[in-house]
Amino acid sequence: MAPDEHLFEPPAPVDTTRPNAARMYDYYLGGSANFEADRDAAEAGLAAMPFARDYAKANRAFLGRAVAHLVRGGIDQFLDLGSGVPTVGNVHEIARAHDPAARVAYVDHEPVAVSHARRLLADLDGVTVTQADIRDPQAVLTAPGVAELLDFDRPVAVLAVAILPFVPEQAEALSVVGAYRAACVPGSPLVVSHISALAATPEQVADAEEVMARTPTPVRWRPREEVEELFTGYELIEPGLVPAPMWRPDRLVTEQAAAPANAFAGVGTLRG
Template sequence: MNSPDPVNRNSDARPGWVPDEIDVTRPSVARVYDFYLGGSHNFEVDREFAAGVLDVLPEMAVVAQQNRKFLRRVVQYLCAQGIDQFLDLGSGIPTAGNVHEVAAAACPGARVLYVDNDPVAVSHSRALLTDDDTTEVLAADLTHPRSVLDDPLTRRHLDLSRPVALLLVSVLHFVGDERDPAGLVRAYADALAPGSHVVITHASDIGNAAATDAQALYNRDRSPNAMRMRDTGEVEALFGDLTLLEPGVVRIPSWRPEPDSLPGRDDYPGLAGVARL
């Protein structure tokens, strides 16, 4: 299986796998996050933006890595609960340890649908997953739930009459209040079978001035996307009346940590929670 050629970090030349409609002069949330995770599918403009964030929040790369560790823990937990279908909204660019890899190891045969509206993320995901018939990629905007849920690919790949894990990992902080993120979560949850789970991780600047400064960078002109960090109560509200699992909404490293892991600091700039329908 051949993956697209990585971006030449010393050149802004357009790689052959990049769709023509992509503006390589403007940073992308998916590509910036790829850089935080040590990936190679990002451009100079993404690295420059990420460098600015790292200047004010040096731990940002560690935060992204902790988020990925949480993703592994939660997928393993969900597989142990008998969940073998995953709807990953705002999935970004696949890197090592993404949902389909963790699920394949924890519950072989699990089906994963990645959903993203970034053409680079979609193009690269499809190239990587050509030979994987348990995983599909849908180009769609998560803020239009019906277009995602009613798409023929979704209906063909997932059985919505059975429990599904809805993953909203590091994405809802890019959905402003005016777009009613809690209503979006509710719209998806209402379409899922009893026993389904909703997983959310979310940026937060509670007690962390550096995280507030990083948020300001995302809200400037020419930034990838506006960011709306939320506090614990606001993230809890995203789950609506769903039943939150223990330990509730907590700092990402503190959600059911590995026995030998360090606890999350009180100013850790990210929250996580899981709820059951």
């Protein structure tokens, strides 16, 4: 059970009366950086979409596997867009288990997520937390925590895990991804997971979107072809764009078992 508000003090100013996607996601993952409005909205989300917790956990697990795979392949720089509230299995923990010198720039727009992350990571070298809107790539890329930490003359892995649904218009999403792509050199990876109806019915999708429409961050579920379009300019690595639990799993996962995650996931490498 998540704690009461007095156990987690929000930075000011934060409107704790309106639910927030990052804090709802934290609640689904069993975290503590959430408030009553977030928990109420998250429970409404579960009522509308019983798979919501499956989605959150599948995304988190995919992120871990993707980061570990990339570090083993020599990638040592990560730009984590919409990083959310820190929880077990953060990008820097996974990356540094394989390469202690790995650098990670976390970016999020949500004040609670940023404040919490800065408190937890304050003493770590090579790890930064930037408060910025990922929909403004110029602001993100020029922020000191990004520009002064990451060397964009070498490959940088751009992580966009469960964040692009919050850029509802496809043209804008493509433009946002394109701006980060343009900042990177060939060989840079793009890691994406995105909510999509695999087990969910059209009615459940509509209900889930309606719940999120009551928050400051409405979402859009995308079909597979629109998720794949986000990888324009990238070469998808095996196994391609697949249901999130089926991306290089630690054990065999069937399509039926993967469907409740309601997410596609993939990793691409920027072409030369």
